Amino acid sequence: MPKQTPTRADFLRRTLEEDIFNGRLKPGDRLDEQSLAQRFNVSRTPVREALRQLSASGLIEVRPRQGAVVSVITLPRLIEMFEVMAELEGMCARLAARRMTEAERQSISDVVTEAEGFAEQVDLDSYYINNWKFHDAIYSGSHNHVLEEMTRSLHHRTAPYRRHQLNRPGRVHESLAEHKKVVEALLAGDAEAAGKAMYRHVNVQGDVFADFLSTLPTGYLKG
């Protein structure tokens, strides 16, 4: 029977992903193979494999013979990402409204209840994690693994950019209200309403998008 021993490369990939999601690694940061090898006490080989995997998922960029950096995207590209995310997350919500089990509905309902506390105390870090849980619950609630993985992947790629979004005063309460709308439709089994609510929640446009951009640290956008 196979033991399924995790490889060092997999561990490295997961660790670096975490670093990017948590902001310890920022867009534009260079990923030096030797430094990483020393930091983790491994050779360059597993480091390279981890970098390749991250590159394939779009989280970092590797240009031949020029090393790897955490992906820095352009503003038009960021807009494109939100355009697609809104569509994908909307589809997730639509399917979730029809397919979620009773346990799953209870679970996402609990997530939103938990969020109310964090929003009240303006505990941004906790709300950030809760927000992640909320979206994840809808991805898996779609009961379509392919859709789930694609949406999650895009969510990951935009994570370094959405991270600062909550710093804007009032954004947390807006976000929570939108989450509630989605869950309401979800529990009612109204697929169209859930899809539209989710679409609007993700597809920040106009003034809201300008506000969002204003939260981005310098160097996060290229071009």
Next chain:
Amino acid sequence: MPKQTPTRADFLRRTLEEDIFNGRLKPGDRLDEQSLAQRFNVSRTPVREALRQLSASGLIEVRPRQGAVVSVITLPRLIEMFEVMAELEGMCARLAARRMTEAERQSISDVVTEAEGFAEQVDLDSYYINNWKFHDAIYSGSHNHVLEEMTRSLHHRTAPYRRHQLNRPGRVHESLAEHKKVVEALLAGDAEAAGKAMYRHVNVQGDVFADFLSTLPTGYLKG
């Protein structure tokens, strides 16, 4: 100034991709690192890197210490893929109807005109390539690189399965008729109609889906 020398690993990845798309490598086929290294006269290192990249795109599966095989998917997973593909390609068509340049509209129109000849002569190989061009034109016509890449990736992953679809008598003419409907809406600038036509073209269901399954060689489905 960087020369941008392509690496061996990149060449290997592209070659192996081609092999999978063309059916030279079939789902379930084992990818032995040593054999590949010998075949291409390189060491195992670039072979491994190519395999990791292919794994990240979903075209092959690498399980730790158990080697790599061309992805074999289950029937439920295949259904999921078509469900998502229909949505994504529908979105591409919707955007393309609004955003395509005049040159792009002319180009896709030419593609369909070319297809009529292949359908008449029942030249399946040529039609297969033409069909690829048609879909590609709509992906890029969306003018959303993120959407384009995601849709193309999923298209690639399903390529080994859609390849045999045209073998069914009459399918070529059906396909062509559907393409024409899409282009018609596209040229008219009717986004909703284009999206729906594309959705229906991709989202094969019911009897048509059963017919499609019947074209699959044995061993292409798992479970």
Next chain:
DNA sequence: CCCTCGTTTTATGTATACAATTCATCCTGA
């Protein structure tokens, strides 16, 4: 005859050494 356990074999995972290219520096010359 089949199942189980231990050994052998083979392939993958990792480390290290070497090659090739890119980038930085410095020198030369206009």
Next chain:
DNA sequence: TCAGGATGAATTGTATACATAAAACGAGGG
């Protein structure tokens, strides 16, 4: 002073050797 190019250093790409885990095989017992 600045442009251009050559030279050196540093980093990535590749090859090879070794470590280790999983598969294959065979012997022994039930």
